[in-house]
Protein backbone atom coordinates (compact mmCIF):
# COMPACT_ATOMS: atom_id res chain seq x y z
CA UNK A 479 0.00 0.00 0.00
CA UNK A 480 1.24 3.44 -0.91
CA UNK A 481 1.97 5.87 1.86
CA UNK A 482 1.05 9.52 1.73
CA UNK A 483 4.54 10.51 2.81
CA UNK A 484 6.04 9.14 -0.34
CA UNK A 485 5.61 12.18 -2.46
CA UNK A 486 4.62 15.77 -1.99
CA UNK A 487 3.20 15.71 -5.46
CA UNK A 488 0.87 12.89 -4.52
CA UNK A 489 -0.37 14.88 -1.55
CA UNK A 490 -0.89 17.86 -3.83
CA UNK A 491 -2.93 15.66 -6.13
CA UNK A 492 -5.02 14.58 -3.19
CA UNK A 493 -5.70 18.11 -2.08
CA UNK A 494 -6.22 19.55 -5.54
CA UNK A 495 -9.93 18.70 -5.88
CA UNK A 496 -10.63 20.43 -2.59
CA UNK A 497 -8.91 23.58 -3.72
CA UNK A 498 -10.42 23.80 -7.15
CA UNK A 499 -13.76 25.10 -8.35
CA UNK A 500 -16.84 23.23 -7.26
CA UNK A 501 -15.02 21.20 -4.66
CA UNK A 502 -13.61 24.12 -2.75
CA UNK A 503 -14.20 23.54 0.92
CA UNK A 504 -13.15 27.04 1.86
CA UNK A 505 -16.48 28.08 3.33
CA UNK A 506 -15.35 31.33 4.85
CA UNK A 507 -18.40 32.26 6.85
CA UNK A 508 -22.07 31.58 7.21
CA UNK A 509 -23.79 33.54 4.53
CA UNK A 510 -26.65 34.43 6.80
CA UNK A 511 -26.61 35.22 10.48
CA UNK A 512 -29.21 32.80 11.67
CA UNK A 513 -29.90 30.09 14.17
CA UNK A 514 -28.22 26.77 13.64
CA UNK A 515 -29.78 23.65 15.10
CA UNK A 516 -27.62 20.77 16.26
CA UNK A 517 -29.37 17.41 16.16
CA UNK A 518 -26.95 14.74 17.31
CA UNK A 519 -24.60 14.50 14.33
CA UNK A 520 -26.53 16.86 12.03
CA UNK A 521 -26.05 20.62 11.89
CA UNK A 522 -28.92 22.41 10.21
CA UNK A 523 -29.78 26.11 9.81
CA UNK A 524 -33.16 26.72 11.38
CA UNK A 525 -34.66 28.18 8.19
CA UNK A 526 -34.46 24.81 6.44
CA UNK A 527 -34.88 22.54 9.46
CA UNK A 528 -38.28 21.19 8.44
CA UNK A 529 -37.23 20.44 4.86
CA UNK A 530 -33.90 18.92 5.89
CA UNK A 531 -35.61 16.72 8.48
CA UNK A 532 -38.03 15.39 5.85
CA UNK A 533 -35.22 14.75 3.37
CA UNK A 534 -33.11 13.02 6.03
CA UNK A 535 -36.06 10.83 7.07
CA UNK A 536 -35.80 9.19 3.64
CA UNK A 537 -32.21 8.15 4.32
CA UNK A 538 -32.22 6.06 7.52
CA UNK A 539 -28.79 4.69 6.52
CA UNK A 540 -27.34 8.19 7.00
CA UNK A 541 -28.48 8.31 10.62
CA UNK A 542 -24.97 7.80 11.99
CA UNK A 543 -23.31 10.00 9.40
CA UNK A 544 -22.19 13.50 10.38
CA UNK A 545 -23.71 16.03 8.01
CA UNK A 546 -23.48 19.80 8.23
CA UNK A 547 -25.83 21.93 6.16
CA UNK A 548 -24.14 25.24 5.68
CA UNK A 549 -24.44 28.44 3.73
CA UNK A 550 -21.69 29.30 1.35
CA UNK A 551 -21.40 32.59 -0.47
CA UNK A 552 -20.50 31.41 -3.92
CA UNK A 553 -21.23 28.05 -5.42
CA UNK A 554 -20.49 27.86 -9.10
CA UNK A 555 -23.34 26.78 -11.36
CA UNK A 556 -25.32 25.30 -8.51
CA UNK A 557 -27.73 25.99 -5.72
CA UNK A 558 -26.38 23.28 -3.47
CA UNK A 559 -23.38 21.02 -3.32
CA UNK A 560 -22.45 18.01 -1.21
CA UNK A 561 -18.87 17.13 -0.41
CA UNK A 562 -16.85 15.29 2.22
CA UNK A 563 -15.16 17.24 4.99
CA UNK A 564 -11.50 17.27 4.23
CA UNK A 565 -10.58 17.37 7.94
CA UNK A 566 -11.74 13.81 8.58
CA UNK A 567 -11.57 12.40 5.06
CA UNK A 568 -8.80 9.96 5.93
CA UNK A 569 -10.22 8.77 9.23
CA UNK A 570 -12.14 5.90 7.67
CA UNK A 571 -15.56 5.64 6.07
CA UNK A 572 -17.39 5.54 9.39
CA UNK A 573 -15.75 8.64 10.85
CA UNK A 574 -16.11 10.77 7.79
CA UNK A 575 -18.29 13.89 7.80
CA UNK A 576 -19.96 15.75 4.97
CA UNK A 577 -21.12 19.22 4.06
CA UNK A 578 -24.18 20.16 2.15
CA UNK A 579 -23.32 23.69 1.04
CA UNK A 580 -26.22 25.90 0.11
CA UNK A 581 -26.43 29.33 -1.44
CA UNK A 582 -28.86 31.43 0.56
CA UNK A 583 -28.76 33.75 -2.39
CA UNK A 584 -27.57 32.67 -5.74
CA UNK A 585 -27.01 34.43 -8.98
CA UNK A 586 -27.60 32.73 -12.24
CA UNK A 587 -26.73 35.09 -15.03
CA UNK A 588 -27.83 38.19 -13.15
CA UNK A 589 -31.05 36.72 -11.77
CA UNK A 590 -30.90 36.59 -8.01
CA UNK A 591 -32.72 33.89 -6.09
CA UNK A 592 -33.06 33.31 -2.41
CA UNK A 593 -34.06 30.32 -0.35
CA UNK A 594 -37.44 31.94 0.30
CA UNK A 595 -38.26 31.89 -3.42
CA UNK A 596 -38.13 28.13 -3.39
CA UNK A 597 -41.25 26.14 -2.44
CA UNK A 598 -40.80 23.59 0.36
CA UNK A 599 -41.18 20.46 -1.77
CA UNK A 600 -38.61 21.81 -4.21
CA UNK A 601 -36.18 22.46 -1.38
CA UNK A 602 -36.80 18.95 0.01
CA UNK A 603 -36.08 17.51 -3.44
CA UNK A 604 -32.90 19.55 -3.70
CA UNK A 605 -31.71 18.39 -0.29
CA UNK A 606 -32.72 14.81 -1.17
CA UNK A 607 -30.54 15.03 -4.28
CA UNK A 608 -27.58 16.21 -2.20
CA UNK A 609 -28.14 13.38 0.29
CA UNK A 610 -28.15 11.08 -2.75
CA UNK A 611 -24.59 12.29 -3.44
CA UNK A 612 -23.61 11.66 0.19
CA UNK A 613 -25.06 8.14 0.08
CA UNK A 614 -22.86 7.58 -2.97
CA UNK A 615 -19.80 9.04 -1.16
CA UNK A 616 -20.25 6.85 1.92
CA UNK A 617 -19.44 3.76 -0.17
CA UNK A 618 -16.18 5.19 -1.48
CA UNK A 619 -12.69 5.10 -0.02
CA UNK A 620 -10.87 8.37 0.69
CA UNK A 621 -8.78 7.91 -2.42
CA UNK A 622 -11.92 7.01 -4.36
CA UNK A 623 -13.44 10.31 -3.27
CA UNK A 624 -10.39 12.26 -4.30
CA UNK A 625 -10.48 10.62 -7.73
CA UNK A 626 -14.20 11.35 -7.86
CA UNK A 627 -13.56 15.04 -7.10
CA UNK A 628 -10.87 15.31 -9.73
CA UNK A 629 -12.98 13.68 -12.41
CA UNK A 630 -15.98 15.81 -11.44
CA UNK A 631 -13.94 18.93 -12.17
CA UNK A 632 -12.46 17.56 -15.36
CA UNK A 633 -15.23 15.76 -17.19
CA UNK A 634 -18.77 16.70 -18.08
CA UNK A 635 -19.51 13.07 -18.85
CA UNK A 636 -18.51 12.22 -15.30
CA UNK A 637 -20.65 15.04 -13.87
CA UNK A 638 -23.61 13.62 -15.74
CA UNK A 639 -23.01 10.17 -14.28
CA UNK A 640 -22.61 11.56 -10.74
CA UNK A 641 -25.72 13.73 -10.95
CA UNK A 642 -27.83 10.91 -12.30
CA UNK A 643 -26.58 8.66 -9.52
CA UNK A 644 -27.66 11.25 -6.93
CA UNK A 645 -31.12 11.62 -8.51
CA UNK A 646 -31.46 7.84 -8.77
CA UNK A 647 -30.49 7.34 -5.13
CA UNK A 648 -33.07 9.91 -4.02
CA UNK A 649 -35.78 8.28 -6.13
CA UNK A 650 -34.90 4.84 -4.74
CA UNK A 651 -35.23 6.31 -1.23
CA UNK A 652 -38.84 7.20 -2.03
CA UNK A 653 -38.23 10.84 -2.96
CA UNK A 654 -39.38 10.65 -6.59
CA UNK A 655 -42.17 13.20 -6.12
CA UNK A 656 -39.80 15.71 -4.53
CA UNK A 657 -37.13 15.17 -7.19
CA UNK A 658 -39.80 15.71 -9.79
CA UNK A 659 -40.88 18.96 -8.12
CA UNK A 660 -37.29 20.19 -8.10
CA UNK A 661 -36.85 19.31 -11.75
CA UNK A 662 -40.09 21.06 -12.62
CA UNK A 663 -38.96 24.16 -10.75
CA UNK A 664 -35.59 24.27 -12.48
CA UNK A 665 -36.80 23.59 -15.99
CA UNK A 666 -39.90 25.76 -15.88
CA UNK A 667 -38.98 28.64 -13.60
CA UNK A 668 -39.04 31.81 -15.64
CA UNK A 669 -36.32 33.52 -13.62
CA UNK A 670 -33.63 30.96 -14.30
CA UNK A 671 -31.51 31.49 -17.37
CA UNK A 672 -31.84 29.28 -20.42
CA UNK A 673 -28.19 28.26 -20.21
CA UNK A 674 -28.68 27.08 -16.60
CA UNK A 675 -31.79 25.13 -17.60
CA UNK A 676 -29.99 23.61 -20.57
CA UNK A 677 -27.11 22.57 -18.35
CA UNK A 678 -29.53 20.92 -15.94
CA UNK A 679 -31.43 19.24 -18.77
CA UNK A 680 -28.17 17.94 -20.20
CA UNK A 681 -26.64 16.62 -16.99
CA UNK A 682 -29.55 15.45 -14.85
CA UNK A 683 -32.35 12.95 -15.20
CA UNK A 684 -35.20 14.26 -17.34
CA UNK A 685 -38.75 14.42 -15.96
CA UNK A 686 -39.62 11.50 -18.25
CA UNK A 687 -36.74 9.40 -16.94
CA UNK A 688 -37.77 10.16 -13.37
CA UNK A 689 -41.27 9.06 -14.23
CA UNK A 690 -40.10 5.75 -15.65
CA UNK A 691 -38.01 5.08 -12.55
CA UNK A 692 -40.75 6.04 -10.16
CA UNK A 693 -43.11 3.89 -12.20
CA UNK A 694 -41.01 0.89 -11.36
CA UNK A 695 -41.21 1.76 -7.67
CA UNK A 696 -44.74 2.93 -7.17
CA UNK A 697 -47.42 2.77 -9.83
CA UNK A 698 -49.87 4.93 -7.97
CA UNK A 699 -47.41 7.78 -7.54
CA UNK A 700 -46.40 7.48 -11.16
CA UNK A 701 -50.01 7.94 -12.26
CA UNK A 702 -50.10 11.20 -10.34
CA UNK A 703 -46.86 12.36 -11.84
CA UNK A 704 -48.10 11.37 -15.28
CA UNK A 705 -50.84 13.98 -15.02
CA UNK A 706 -48.32 16.60 -14.07
CA UNK A 707 -46.08 15.56 -16.93
CA UNK A 708 -48.90 16.03 -19.44
CA UNK A 709 -49.38 19.53 -18.09
CA UNK A 710 -45.64 20.09 -18.21
CA UNK A 711 -45.38 19.04 -21.84
CA UNK A 712 -48.15 21.35 -22.96
CA UNK A 713 -46.66 24.65 -24.05
CA UNK A 714 -47.82 27.42 -21.72
CA UNK A 715 -50.30 29.77 -23.39
CA UNK A 716 -48.93 32.93 -21.86
CA UNK A 717 -45.25 33.53 -22.42
CA UNK A 718 -43.30 34.36 -19.31
CA UNK A 719 -40.23 36.39 -19.92
Ligand SMILES: [Zn+2]
Nearest residue numbers: 607611641644
Ligand atom coordinates in the same frame (compact mmCIF):
# COMPACT_ATOMS: atom_id res chain seq x y z
ZN1 LIG B 1 -25.79 17.07 -7.66
